[in-house]
Amino acid sequence: PQFNHPEGVFWHPSNQLFVADTFNHRIVVVDPRGLAVSVWGRHGVEDGAFDQPKAFALGKYGDIWVLDSGNNRLQLFSPQGVFKEKWGSFGSESGQFKDPTAIAINFIEQLPVSDSGNFRLQVVNQDGSSVTTQGWLGDGPNQYREPAGLAILPGGWLAVVDGVNGRVLLYNNRFEYISDWRATKDPGWKLPAPHFRGIAYDSQSRLYLTDIANNVVVRLQPQRKVPVLIPRDTPIPANQQGLYGGQGFPVR
Numbered sequence: 001p002q003f004n005h006p007e008g009v010f011w012h013p014s015n016q017l018f019v020a021d022t023f024n025h026r027i028v029v030v031d032p033r034g035l036a037v038s039v040w041g042r043h044g045v046e047d048g049a050f051d052q053p054k055a056f057a058l059g060k061y062g063d064i065w066v067l068d069s070g071n072n073r074l075q076l077f078s079p080q081g082v083f084k085e086k087w088g089s090f091g092s093e094s095g096q097f098k099d100p101t102a103i104a105i106n107f108i109e110q111l112p113v114s115d116s117g118n119f120r121l122q123v124v125n126q127d128g129s130s131v132t133t134q135g136w137l138g139d140g141p142n143q144y145r146e147p148a149g150l151a152i153l154p155g156g157w158l159a160v161v162d163g164v165n166g167r168v169l170l171y172n173n174r175f176e177y178i179s180d181w182r183a184t185k186d187p188g189w190k191l192p193a194p195h196f197r198g199i200a201y202d203s204q205s206r207l208y209l210t211d212i213a214n215n216v217v218v219r220l221q222p223q224r225k226v227p228v229l230i231p232r233d234t235p236i237p238a239n240q241q242g243l244y245g246g247q248g249f250p251v252r
Contacts (some may be wrong), residue, residue, distance in 0.1 A: 001028050001036040008067070010056035014079055018064065020053040027053060027066065027081065040081030045071055048083035057105040059126060065103060065111065072097040074111070074128075087128035092118050094130040104150040104158070106173070112158055114147040121147055121160055123175055132175045139165045142177040149199035151207065159199060159207060166194040168207065168220070181220060191216070 001019075006028075008020030016037060017030040026041035027050075041050045051070025059065050059076055063084060066075050073088030089096050098117025105111055110131050113122045120135040121144070135144045139162075146163035153159055156173030167182035183189045183196075195213035202208070207220040 001030060001039070003028065008053065008055040010058075010064070012058070012064070012079060013062060016079070018056055020055065020066070022052050022054055022069075025050040025052065027077075029081075038081060040077075047086060048075070048077075048081075050075075054101060055103045057103045057111060059105070060109065065105070065126075067100055067103045067113070069100055072100065074103070074113075076126075094122075094133060095124065095128055097122070101148050102150045102161075104152050106152050106158070107156050112150050112152075112160075112175075114150055114160065116147050119144045119147065121171075121175075134171070134175060134177065141180070142169070144169075148197050149209075151199045151201050153201060154205055159201070161196045161199050161209065163196050166196060168196070168199070168209065183218070194218070 003019065003021045004023035006019050007022045010018045012018055015032060019028045019030060021028050025043035026039055028039050029037045031037050041048065041053070043049065043051065045051070050068050053066050054069040055067040057065040062079050064077050064079060066077060068075050072090040073086050075086045076084040078084065087095065090098065092098065097113065097115050100113050101116045102114040103111060109126055111124050111126065113124065115122045119137040120133055122133050123131040125131060135142050135147065137143065137145065139145060144162050145165050147160055148163040149161040151159045158171040158175065160169045162169055166184060167180050169180045170178045172178055183194045191214045193213065194211040196209045197212050198210040200208045205222045209218045211218055
């Protein structure tokens with residue numbers, strides 16, 4: 001298959017790879033041999049059409065959420081590309097987006113979304129109802145200049161990349177802000193100011209960040225085990241400062 005600026009990639013339980021072919025405004029499904037199994041979507045605003053799709057999340061029963069960034073919405077499809085539902089629109093109210101860039105799904109099927117143009121993190125249920133909105137423009141605690149990649153960590157914790165600020169923000173599984181790791185404040189950081197974008201983690205809870213400014217991948221070592229918090233209505237004080245830090249280094 002051929003692509004034009006593909007941004008999102010997702011491995012489906014059906015043993016197929018879904019690729020967001022962003023500038024072609026379509027989804028390409030590839031088998032383990034690299035052969036295209038199906039292609040669906042077109043440029044537009046209708047149901048099943050896209051304007052720069054960028055990311056995926058696994059829904060119920062194997063369905064797939066697609067972040068339709070240019071249309072400021074999420075669309076749900078079957079694995080065969082059959083449109084099921086959509087929600088979201090342009091704006092700054094709850095459930096609205098401005099150029100969202102990333103999506104994830106946690107263990108209780110809530111969808112965190114990096115609402116980049118609004119400089120915030122939104123968390124929504126799969127019916128589109130709001131769970132919480134976190135953040136605003138800035139570089140302090142719980143603030144963003146470019147919310148980007150998302151990763152659900154063990155225990156349901158959430159790591160959010162703040163690209164231009166060169167850091168990662170951490171939330172517990174009740175979406176309470178806990179702490180951040182900032183590259184330029186880490187004694188081990190020896191490179192120019194970074195611009196992070198993507199994020200992943202491994203079985204040891206180490207974080208991997210793509211740095212598009214320095215063209216490297218950075219690995220962060222957790223300082224201690226990620227705690228598991230029981231969800232409840234009354235928040236408890238956030239007391240897990242400095243969960244990540246140090247031992248980050250470029251991997252070339």
